[in-house]
Structure formats: structure tokens, C-alpha cells
């Protein structure tokens with residue numbers, strides 16, 4: 270895995286400054302071949318969590334990016350978006366909205382199905398979790414096909430929210446740097462080695 274992005278315009282020629290924290294973030298993510306299925310190079314962020322300084326750096330990078338964007342809600346995708354989302358939400362003074370796998374949320378929900386690298390799944394959100402025109406960011410650990418983030422965007426937009434950006438620690442190679450899904454920007458910190 271090599272560090273990527275955090276491209277900042279600098280100087281007259283728009284030189285790219287790479288954030289020195291990204292190297293440690295990249296190196297602390299373990300890649301496990303053939304998990305959960307043959308052929309999948311699984312990016313395991315639990316090894317990053319064992320390094321509190323690196324964990325904090327990852328959260329801080331997102332907090333620095335979003336703290337002045339008038340974001341009122343951070344939507345985290347189950348399960349690994351729940352690890353980073355609440356810390357970011359608290360730091361920027363936003364609420365946290367859990368987007369959960371089916372049949373986990375009590376009460377009234379809306380649902381969106383999606384296709385994964387290794388199967389199909391569905392995300393649900395509580396009705397009333399977000400109000401029309403609220404500015405929201407979506408957080409997850411990784412973007413692979415983008416199917417999960419697209420389902421999250423659809424859920425939030427059905428409720429009338431404005432999805433400002435999606436943010437992930439890791440992008441699989443086709444998600445080099447800054448890209449878009451459903452017309453929304455996706456911000457990734459590092460690229461997977463796979």
C-alpha cells in the first residue's frame with residue numbers, strides 16, 4: 270500500500286504536497302489475501318486501530334477537511350464506518366446517523382439494496398434521522414465497487430438531505446484519489462496495494 274492524496278494546491282505551478290501522516294496510515298493497514306473469499310485482498314483496518322496516534326491522525330485529517338463545511342450530520346456505514354464516523358461527528362459538532370444492515374434498526378426505516386464485490390446487501394436508515402436540506406457527509410473505511418456508498422447516497426437523498434461528500438480511508442486502485450459516485454465527490458486517504 271502506498272500513500273496517496275491529500276493533494277493541496279501550492280505554489281504557482283499547483284505543486285502537490287503529500288501529508289506525511291498518510292504513510293503511517295497506509296502502512297498500518299493489513300492486507301489479508303483471500304478473505305473472505307478466494308481472490309479478495311482484504312484491507313483490514315483493525316491493525317490501524319491498534320496505533321492510537323495513527324488512528325487519531327486519520328480522524329484528524331477528516332475533521333480538518335470537514336470542520337468548516339457547515340456539515341450537520343455524519344452518516345456512518347455499518348460496520349467499519351461506525352469506528353470513524355462518531356469521532357468525526359463529535360469533533361465537527363455534527364450528529365451521527367448510523368446506516369445499518371437489514372433488521373437492526375427498530376422503528377420505521379427506508380432501505381436500499383446494493384451489490385458488493387462478494388455478494389449483495391442492503392442498508393437501512395431511520396425515518397426522521399435527517400431533515401430535508403441538511404448537509405451530510407458519508408463515512409466508511411473503504412470504497413471498492415462504490416455500491417455501498419451509492420446506496421448510502423440514495424438513502425440520504427430520498428430523505429431530502431444534501432450529500433456533500435463521501436469519505437473513506439482506503440480506495441481500491443480504480444478509485445484513485447478524488448473521484449465521484451452518483452455525482453458526489455469521494456475523498457480517500459490512501460490507495461490499497463491490491
Ligand SMILES: O=P(O)(O)OC[C@H]1O[C@H](OP(=O)(O)OP(=O)(O)O)[C@H](O)[C@@H]1O
Pocket residue numbers: 346347348349350384385386390409410411412413414415416417418
Ligand atoms: O465499495 P463496495 O464494493 O460497496 O465495498 C465497500 C464496503 O465493503 C465493506 O463492508 P462489508 O460489506 O464487507 O461489510 P462489513 O463492514 O459489515 O463487514 C467496506 O467496509 C465497505 O462498507
Ligand SMILES: Nc1ncnc2[nH]cnc12
Pocket residue numbers: 309310311312313386411413
Ligand atoms: N478488498 C476489500 N477489503 C476490505 N473490505 C472490502 N470491502 C470490499 N472489498 C474490500
